[in-house]
Amino acid sequence: KEKHKILHRLLQNSSSPVDL
């Protein structure tokens, strides 16, 4: 995770789940 910290941070920010 440390190695992929930008992706990790981007995904953690304001995830809005979609439920259809």
Add this chain to the structure above:
Amino acid sequence: YSSPTKPTGNKVISHLLMMEPTPVCAMPDPTTPDSDIKTLMTLCDLLNRELLVVIGWAKHIPGFSALSLVDQMALLQSGWMEALILVVVSRSLSFTEELVFAGNFRLDRAQCRAAGLQDLYTALKHLISKYQQMHLSPEEVVTLKAMVLANSDSGSVENPEAIQQFQDVLHEALQDFETGRHPGDPHRTGKLLMTLPLLRQTANRAVDTFCRLQLEGRVPMHKLFLEMLEAKM
């Protein structure tokens, strides 16, 4: 590449269409004189921003955000280039010679050759021509784009059942859409799924190309793009 004119009849695909991001524009550095390196710099910068858009967009795919963070990362790290390739393919569908990376950034064969992107040009043209022959629709583009993340075959997923369910929802949406839109071609869903190996092969070619550019050190690359490239190495 026609605009969707009829209701899709499928709520997953309608949602994906609604969530399609605004196209990104190329931003060539006005202080750098035109050269092959400038072309590559513009391309790498554009793809980095496009990658950021793909990551933000993935959160809107029905079911994606319900996956664990580890699995979301695994799918994106495996499938990001395939999603980017589909973005370029969809923009290039109505062009015969050029690759349309952005509305204001199109490259023809000669420009690609000069920039050392000849292999990538050939691979992309092959894929584009296949989709042109199939008259790929915007609904199919968005569904395939979601599918390449769901089907990215990452070796390090936590919950394979959840990912299978995520794939099934998209598969069912595509099948449902094709039944309504192409009733005379019962094999269309299968034909589309059978393009996925060529799409992956093209994405692998693109990854190889950018890894080579990175190793040569001629083009500065953004941290996110490098991080995602490293995940593919």
